[in-house]
Amino acid sequence: MIKLDCLQALKRETSPAKLEAALNAGVGLLADIQKAFADASTVPEIAKWCKSIQDLQAQSGKQRTVVGVVGSTGAGKSSVINAVLNQESLVPTNGMRACTATITEIQYNDADDGQESFRGEVHFVTEDEWMKELHILLDDLQAPGDNRSGDSSTGAEFFGSESAPAVAYDKIRCVYPHLLRDDILKRKFTPQGLAQDPSVASVLGTVKEVRARTIKEFNEKLQVYIDSKEKTKGRQKDSDRTTEFWPLIKVVRLFVKSKVLEPGLVLVDLPGIHDSNAARSSIASKYIEECTGLWVIAPITRAVDDKAAQTLLGSSFRRQLQFDGTYSALTVVCSKSDDVSVTEFLRTMPESHKIHSDFATLQLLQGNEEQLKQELLPIKNLLDQNKASLKTCEDSMEILETAIEFAGDDDDQILVKTRLSVASKRKPKDTDFDARKRSKQDQEWREESDFGNDSDDDLDDAEYAEDTETISMEAAELRLKTLKAEKKALKEQGSDLERRAKGVRKQLRETRHECEHMKALIKSACIQFRNNYSRPVIQQQFAEGIRELDQENAAMQDEENFDPSFEARDYTEVAARLPVFCVSSRAYLKMAGMLKKDEPTTGFLSIEETQIPALQDHAMKIVAETRAAGCRKFLTEVSSFIVSLIVQIIIAEKPLKLADDMKEKELAFLKEALAKLTKELHSTVDKSFNGFEKAIKAQIIDKFESSIRLATTTAIETAKTWGQFRDQDGKRGLVFLTYRATCLRDGVFKATRGPLDWNQELCDPIEKRIAPNWEQIFSKTLPRGIKHLGKELAKSLEDFEGRMHERQQLRDSPSYDLVRSQMKTVGENVKDTISLRGRTSLKTGQKNAIRLLKPAVADMMRGQYQACSQESGKC
Incomplete structure (x- = not known):
């Protein structure tokens, strides 16, 4: 059985393997104790211990480590995910609409049945969620006072490519192929009626499960739900069309055997948080909140020029990372590193280069x-x-x-035949x-x-002719x-x-x-030269983006005293800490023995040069860090439980034997000491929390009043920009259909020109002012305070133990030395528990708190958005 002092030492380990071994040993120790208590589990005190053991055992399982994957269309997200998982085609890469519009979560498949090597869950929106979207789609189709029903065109041809009405029309036709064009445009139905259509109602609010032995069979079964017929050549007859389910999908979960996923990693392909589907947008936001890591995928041919790390996420998203304290969670993955032109590189590379x-x-x-x-x-x-x-x-x-x-x-x-060439x-x-x-x-x-004969005609028909001679x-x-x-x-x-x-x-x-x-x-x-060139440039661009954000926040806080030369942080360190991988998914899969129908890859002398193995190791490292924290927390909890158990057993086995008058005296002293300890502990906690509250009030709450005044002052001007006529460059103003579509979606819409979030624009003045202080409070002030609280509580316990040591009668107790040694362990566990639980609670609270602002603004604006969506007529 593992010793308690060993358990304490193992908590300090940094090796994930040793921590995992310690956790397994702790689980075994709990199982042994549980087995020893089996015959006495009905005893109230024993029952409490058994319940504590069950709670601890529940904490020993794998923890979810969520890594979100984001990137623009065509960036190669699906290919990168497939390569990381060593799968040729788990996530389809052929442009299926659901694969680009639906959140796809991929986690480890723990099924032992070979017939379920691949499992999937397709989660559909509820009836209420679909009806809400139908209302929006139908409103998109026709603006007030606008009559297009007499036109013979439909879909994108009619409304214009990618416009809100075109997308709405096509989406309704996908789900309800039996509806006629005029029926849709004239709204000869209700959202309630559509939602109750048998083919649709049968899937709303349900989860469809898919199981298969092979990836080919799995994809065929999954395509029934996620495939889109939009790329089918030629027009289908209405009678041949079938219901497409991809607009009804909320999230797709895939389960697969993978070494990378086995420790608890969950990869989530996120299409974006500005999805036109409110249910998917909400889920995407929750995933972002849960993410331990975030991978930004961009083709290497555009990653540097497009400043992917600086601009792809947008300033609002970067500010969200600042509020969440998750800058360190970001990883940039430059895809398609094999897409290189040797001729171009020869013209641009230094003459001194060995190439x-x-x-x-x-x-x-x-x-x-x-x-x-x-x-x-x-x-x-x-x-x-x-x-x-x-x-x-x-x-x-x-x-x-x-x-x-x-x-x-x-x-x-003798007569000898000879064979002569006619040509000769x-x-x-x-x-x-x-x-x-x-x-x-x-x-x-x-x-x-x-x-045959020797005629010219015969000779013309033969390449050779025969003759004879006598010799x-x-x-x-x-x-x-x-x-x-x-x-x-x-x-x-x-x-x-x-x-x-x-x-x-x-x-x-x-x-x-x-x-x-x-x-x-x-x-x-050429590939390595570009990789080595791109990596530091991308890192520097990211650091510059953070610098710009810091300066923008500083100017918003105090414009008069703003000093652009002041550096809020070490931006060189910010750049150096950003992981950047330049990968070739196709080359990796080909060199790993997959993609057998593809041409051989060139430009990689080893599979390691594709950098997919390095990205896999990076993913495993993210999991290891989360798992290590979980192991330490579990070991601390187990140690505290065992100390409590040992102390009670020792006291029960070796009680202190004193005369009645002496016993009463010692009990009175002990009660007084315990009361003092309790008071000290409460005082320490209260003092710390009062300090936390003062810091939060001074640095954040007090800033809100002036920030709200500023936001109120700028809100009118901000709103005016939404309704401006669009200029020729398309940099200002919106076309009416986009404006109206955004109003119908309560201020959030994924438009052709990019995502729109008016609620965020209204919140920006507040967030920009409080962002620096928010980061300071949650990243430095409160963590230091929590660490100090743990030390103070441990010191109070140490002082209590010292006062007990002064009592001669207690020192003479047979169990004193054992109890005293356990008290030291209790002090260490208190520090660890406060630190671990405090950091976890702080991080959760930090993320939850900042996310209360925008929904409150959206609720206040909802009525105004709906009123604006009904505006019509000429200006």
Whole structure:
């Protein structure tokens, strides 16, 4: 059984593996104690202990470590997730609408059944949520006073690409394919009626489960719910269309066996927090709040130029990270690192770079390759001629041998057939090309026709003609001997040519291999050069974004005394702490033995160069940090429980034996000391919390009054900008349909030009003013206060133990030394518990508190938004 002092020491471990082993040992210890209590579990005191054990055991399980993945369309999010999970196609990458519009959560599959290697849950919106969206969609279709029902166009062709009415029309048609165009435009139905349509009502508020043994089978089953027919070629007949469920999906959960997910990692593909679907938008916001890590995916070809780390998330989102204290949770992943043009890089890379000498070597090798090809060509021609001549020689030998064999013993003369080329008769002088052609033709003998003749017409139809001659037996044998010698010479010549050709071919193969290797080296150098260039630039851009945010907040706090040269933090450190990975998902999957139908990848000399393994390790590190904190918390709780148990057992086994008068005196002293301890502990806690409240009031609450006045003053001007006519550059103002769609969605809309959040704009003056103090309070002041509180409480317990040590009668108790040693453990556990629980509660409260502001503003604005959505007519 693990010793208590070992348990205390293990809490200080930094190794995740040792902490995990300690947790398992703690679980085993609890199981042993529970087993010992089994026969006495009905005893009230024992029952309490058993309940405590069950509560502790519940804390030992894996903790969710949520990592959100965000990025623009086409950034390669799905491919990166697949590569990290070592899956070829778990998250579809073919543009299925649900995969880009729906939140997809991926976690470990703990099912042991091989038939459930892949599991999925498709969660649908409730009837109320769908009816609310239907009201908005129908309002999008037709502005007040606007009549389009007579037009023959529909969808995007009618309303304009990606406009709110076009999206609304297409979404309704996807879910209700039986509805006619005019029925939709004239609203010949109610949201209630649509929501109660049998094909839709059967899925609203439900969770559809999908199970499969193979990924192919799994994707086929999942596509029933998430696939979109928008890319189907040609127009379908209304009667052929079926209900598409993707607009009704709230979240998709996938469960898969993966080494990366097994420790508790949960990857969440987040399409954005400005989704037009209110239910999905709310869930996305909750995931962001829960996230331990956040990966921003951007193609490397645009990551630097587009300042992905600085602008992709937007200033509001970066400020949210500041409020949450989660700057350190951000990771930038530059995808498609294999998308590189060697020619362009050769023009831009420094002349001193080794790539230029490598390219010169490549050119030399390519020259050698071409030279070897030219050297091989005449050898191949000679080989062809040699083979043709050998065939002719062997055919002539066969004819002579046959004639000699069938000749009589007394025959001095024999009739010998000869085979002549027609081309040879007609064109005695050939070019090299003709000679090569003839040598090939010589191998294509034709059988003699029984009715053949020597007419020109017959010759025109045949490549060869046959003739006969009469020669003596002696001449025939001499000719045969000559042909045998010629055959031998031709074979020797052919063998020599083959040896020469084999040598040249070997050199050619080696040269080609060197060329391919050099090309890979050059492309690899280009990829690594861009990776090494992009990483610090992206880090610096991110730090600059934080600097701009800090300066904006500082100017908003005190514009008169604003000093732009003042640095609120070490921005060099901010840059250095941002993890940046430049990955190639396709190359990794190909080199890992997947994507077998794809062309081989180039530019990566090892699978590690794709940086997917490094990203996997990074993900595991995030989980390890969360898991380590969980292990320490569990070990602290177990230690406290065991100390309490030991103390009670010791006292029960070895009670203090004193005379009645002495016992009363010691009990009176103990009660007084305990009362003093209780008072000290309460006083310490009250003092600390009063300090927390004063700090929060001075730094945040008191700032609200002036911030609210500022927000009230600027709100009118801010709202006016929403209703401005759109200028030619599209930088100011909104088109009416976008304005109205935003009003219908209570101020939040994902427009073509980008996400709109009017409620956030109204909150900005307040948030900008309190942001620096908020970060100071929650990142430094309160954590220091919590740590100090733990130390003060531990000191009070230490002082109490010291006062007890002064009592001679207590020191003489048989159980005193054991109890005293446990008291020291209690003091350590108090510090750890206060620190762990305090940080957790503080982080949760920090995130929850700031999120109360915007919903309050949205509630106040809801009536105004609805009124504005009904505006119509000309200005």
